[in-house]
Amino acid sequence: MAGEEKREVLRETGQSASGPPLLILTGPTAVGKTALSISLAKAVGGEIISADSMQVYKHMNIGSAKITKQEMQGVTHHLLDILEPWEDFNVVTFQRRCKEAIAGIYGRGNLPILVGGTGFYIQAVLRDIAFTENEDDVAYRRELEQFAEKNGDVALHEKLQQVDAASAEAIPPGNQKRVIRALEYFHLTGEPISLHNERERQRPDAYNACYFVLTDARTALYERIEKRVDEMMSQGLVAEVQALKDMGCRRGQTAMQGLGYKEILDYLDGIGTLEEAVNRIKQETRHFAKRQLTWFRRERDVVWLDRSQYSGKSREQQDACMLEVMLQVAREKGIIE
């Protein structure tokens, strides 16, 4: 239904199929991207690049639901386990390393497949968003944080109002992180970030891409999430987090923002019971899935693959059907034979 419509639109508008080829497979957590991505990679001769903000970290396997060596079935994966958990990571770093990986894959004559649930990262690569070259000014950021601490969100927001009214309009005072970034951007470049964003929004895709979004009925998705969290627990999530804690990982680090990690860390620090922590993980993972869906709905030219359309079939059969659809779309775009 939704997928079909999108494809029609693509055909009619004949969106310029320019740029190097790229396959994207994404969707909310726990829809079952991993297995499908392997079939896809095998079918098209592709290498997978993980578009996931947590799986880049070493020692975070259970909680991030990282693919195992065995599950890879020989398919090459990139951007997994590239950082220690105390290192910072962000879109810009991702974009750079992803582009490097893509270049390498083309060099080997293979097709890059971006697989993962971090929509922002995917967008950064697909549209080749230009981020500021400036290093971030940690001191200035800290200064703003302290200002907000003392004077409140609203006062900080007023600062933004003065230099960049458009951004102030768009960002609510409560969203301190984005208010700070907007101020920081202005501080660094002398240009309002709203202008920059406006410009970047116009960018066409940098690739001849197929953007597949795997989804499912909400209830089914939520059930899968709960089941998966339970599995993580039995696989030893607590021990994994304990090990991270022993390595010196603390709340506040980028890696420890991961779902499942911050909650278990709380538990290990004596905040609440294990049961409460588990329930919170489930809850927040559901919220997260919802946010992901919101993001993908907003992206243009996506092809939806909805499991609920194949509800009578087994997962393997569903995957087989969806693989067919993906190959069909890729052929139409001239990405594969």
Next chain:
RNA sequence: GGAUCGGUAGUCCAGCGGCGAAGACAAGUGACUGUAAAUCACCCACGGAGAAACACCGGAGGUUCGAGUCCUCCCCGGUCCA
């Protein structure tokens, strides 16, 4: 059987006789251009709606200008005594 406390949204829970019903959670929707598994916003008590009026706090009556709030009876649940 007697005593007593309570029945308000999916859940928990506020509510001096002026309530078209507070708060929290869940659910839903959305934003997002260097922390994105982050951060934030909106919405949420039948229906209908531009506004008004009607309807709403277990059920039925009553008192009152006015009842979720007081009274009576009934139904349901907790606790205590038998």
